[in-house]
Amino acid sequence: MSGSYDPRIAAAGEGDPVVLVPGMDGTGLLFYRQVPLLARRHRVATYALRDASDRMETLVADLANVVDAVSPGDRRAIVVGESFGGTLAMSFALAHPEQVRALLVLNSFPYFSPQHRLQLALVALRIVPWGAMTLVRRLTAFRMHSSHTHRDELRRFMALTAGASRDGYLNRLRILRRYDVRERLREIQAPALFLAAERDHLVPSVEQAAFMAARVPQASFRILEGHGHICLIAPDLDLSAILHEWGPPQASR
Numbered sequence: 001m002s003g004s005y006d007p008r009i010a011a012a013g014e015g016d017p018v019v020l021v022p023g024m025d026g027t028g029l030l031f032y033r034q035v036p037l038l039a040r041r042h043r044v045a046t047y048a049l050r051d052a053s054d055r056m057e058t059l060v061a062d063l064a065n066v067v068d069a070v071s072p073g074d075r076r077a078i079v080v081g082e083s084f085g086g087t088l089a090m091s092f093a094l095a096h097p098e099q100v101r102a103l104l105v106l107n108s109f110p111y112f113s114p115q116h117r118l119q120l121a122l123v124a125l126r127i128v129p130w131g132a133m134t135l136v137r138r139l140t141a142f143r144m145h146s147s148h149t150h151r152d153e154l155r156r157f158m159a160l161t162a163g164a165s166r167d168g169y170l171n172r173l174r175i176l177r178r179y180d181v182r183e184r185l186r187e188i189q190a191p192a193l194f195l196a197a198e199r200d201h202l203v204p205s206v207e208q209a210a211f212m213a214a215r216v217p218q219a220s221f222r223i224l225e226g227h228g229h230i231c232l233i234a235p236d237l238d239l240s241a242i243l244h245e246w247g248p249p250q251a252s253r
Contacts, residue, residue: 007047007066013039016101017070017077018243020046021063021085021092026168029160033153033233037240042078045070049088051168056091056175063092067099078248080104080239082232083203084172087179093188094181102248103192104239107200107229109208111180122173130166134158143201146227146234153233185215192219193246197227205229220246 008028018038022028028046038044047066049059067077078101081089086108093100112118128136137144141154194216196209206223213221222242224231231237 005050005052005062007050007062009045009047009066009069010035011043011045011070012036013041013043015042017067018042018044019063019067019070019077019079020044021079021081021089022046022049023083023085024169024172025161025164026051026172027160027164030157030230030232032156032160033237034239037238038243041240041244043070045077049168049172051165051171054171054174056088056179057095059088059175060092060095063088064096064099067096075099076101078102078104078243080106081108082106083108083229084176087176087181090181090185090188091179093190093192094184097189100190103188103190104195104243104246104248105192105209105212106195107197107203107205107231108194109203109205110182110185110212112176115177118173118177122170125166125170125173133164134162137161144228144230146197146231146237147199148226148236149230149234153235157230157233185212186217188216188219190218191248192216193242193248194219194221195224195242196221197224197229197231199227200229202229 012035020031026049028048031046035044050062068075071077076099079089086105089105093103137158194209194213196205209221213219
């Protein structure tokens with residue numbers, strides 16, 4: 001591993017630790033609406049993914065270090081992963097079950113299909129000028145976001161993702177080409193909640209969440225009605241309320 005990696009951990013609040021695992025953008029900044037809501041009941045942490053690695057094992061080791069830093073006592077946390085972050089969260093739960101108090105996976109999958117879409121994305125990202133990505137995000141917003149997300153939030157999304165790196169995207173796409181935990185879902189020991197946006201046009205989230213929940217031993221499944229793939233900046237989605245209603249195990253006092 002490179003010694004230059006800086007996860008840029010940011011933490012807020014007090015209580016049982018919650019670690020928010022970023023999606024494909026890798027920045028952790030898109031949890032900005034959820035952090036103050038979660039911080040009312042939890043010590044909630046966000047961090048940045050390592051851009052320079054195309055190995056899931058490296059990202060899993062980085063996440064283990066983040067959990068250690070946020071929860072130095074028992075080295076356990078509720079781990080929340082969105083999209084690509086969900087694949088990392090599940091890989092982490094398989095590699096380090098002792099560090100996962102509970103698992104919440106949003107709009108994710110145990111295997112990306114069809115694989116040719118990943119190859120097409122890799123080719124496109126290599127040849128499209130990186131400066132054009134802001135325009136691409138703007139043109140695809142109507143399919144990616146929840147339809148009722150305010151324009152101010154969409155502008156903020158554009159600004160926050162503008163700093164994402166081409167290398168980070170490419171490496172995470174390479175990771176997904178090798179990623180497949182379908183046959184290992186039954187090994188996930190932690191209580192798990194799979195959330196799926198009803199109007200996800202990027203991933204068949206409802207189908208995938210049902211598939212995963214049927215195989216993970218302690219799993220629940222919930223559909224987020226009216227939401228798109230990028231839903232954490234929508235005005236009516238509150239992960240803190242969802243966690244509280246679900247009721248994952250508490251840390252021993």
